[in-house]
Amino acid sequence: MSKVVVLGATGTIGQVIVKDLVASGVEVVAADMNEEKLVELKQWADDKITTAVLNIKDEQKTQEVLSLGKVCVNATNYIFNIDVMKAAAAAGVHVLDLGGLYNRTKEQLKLDDEMKAAGILAITGMGSDPGTSNILAHYGVNQLDKAEEIHIRYGSTTSGATFTFAIDTIIDEAIKNALAYKDGKLVEIPPLGDEEDTVFHEDIGVQRTYSIIHSELATLPVSFPELRTVTYKDTWDPATIEKVRTLDALGLLDEEPVQVGGQEVVPRRQTVSLMQTVLAKKEQPVWGTDALLVEVKGIKNGNPSTVKMQLLTEPNTEWNTSATQYATAIPASIVAQMILNGEVTEIGVKPPERCIDSEKFLSYLKQKKVKLVVTQDESVTV
DSSP states (O other), X not given: OOOEEEETTTSTTHHHHHHHHHHTTOOEEEEESOHHHHHHHHHHHOTTSEEEEOOTTOXXXXXXXXXXXXXXXXXXXXXXXXXXXXXHHHHTOEEEESOOTTHHHHHHHTTHHHHHHHTOEEESOOBTTTBHHHHHHHHHHXXXXXXXEXXXXXXXXXXXOSOOSOHXXXXXXXXXXXXXXXXXXXXXEOTTEEEEEEEOOTTTOEEEEEEOOOTHHHHHHHHSTTOSEEEEEEEXXXXXXXXXXXXXXXXXXXXXXXEETTEEEOHHHHHHHHHHHHHTTSOXXXXXXXXXXEEEEEEETTEEEEEEEEEEEOOBTTTTBOHHHHHHHHHHHHXXXXXXXXXXXXXXXXXXXXXXXXXXXXXXXXXXXXXXXXXXXXXXOO
């Protein structure tokens, strides 16, 4: 079986994963709850793809759909990551997702023995960040004699965008405490705190970045125990911050059910559902360039050294997708194909930096519509 099953196939990222897999000559089973959008996806991506109307909460049907492929790319909401992993184990299918926003990732890692017993690989977080960020970090660590710090930053020149990807994830990033690993200890930071002005590539410039909760913090300090510091910061539109904080202050993001018209509803679910419907009808913002910056600092030849890697992504005008969509979807497609081709052989639950050959992955990534800039500075003591 050489097919890839994509769950959440009609979503912002899922549809681009499907498109790239098809463009790469891979047979795809696209699964989603929305039958109408599956028809649209089939017309956009390729008439040859197989589609399946699927509610992930239906365990038996999920296992049946997953069994149609060798690899599953889970592009659904991260809250379903563990459900999908268990279904994949039952179906005997390798699986990768786009990240678990730290806490979910930690829970996923606990299923390592269960996945090994099933003989499958489950990769936690294989999009842009987490995903490419983890692999770039691993690449940078390999360039040094000793790695001490990893700093990950994301910047974008997109304007007029309020919610550029999964609304649920954006909300959690804005209202949950951020995390950083400093002096060998995990510390909590207030949401969108610890601001700094980050100097990106000249195509991006200087941007204000903020600490947010992110999956890299769940794995990099464990994968590279010699590290003393790991941080993640992302650029945010101030207007988006204000909107999310207002919704939160009004109680519209509460997850405790309330009675409305004699029915029990969850404010957050209602809010997110309404936002998804309304925002889908609005005009697209002016898409710009995205930059993923990963800096690894440490020692090389006895001297302080820094490896700086920047992945620059433009919107894919041919596919009418934003840089964020493309940068997130392409790594998932690449790794799914690497698994199909036998280039990833680990089993169990693994983060990207512990199961993927960084140089081989980057060689595939550079064949896509992206630009990777790598520099290394070594300070010689005199």
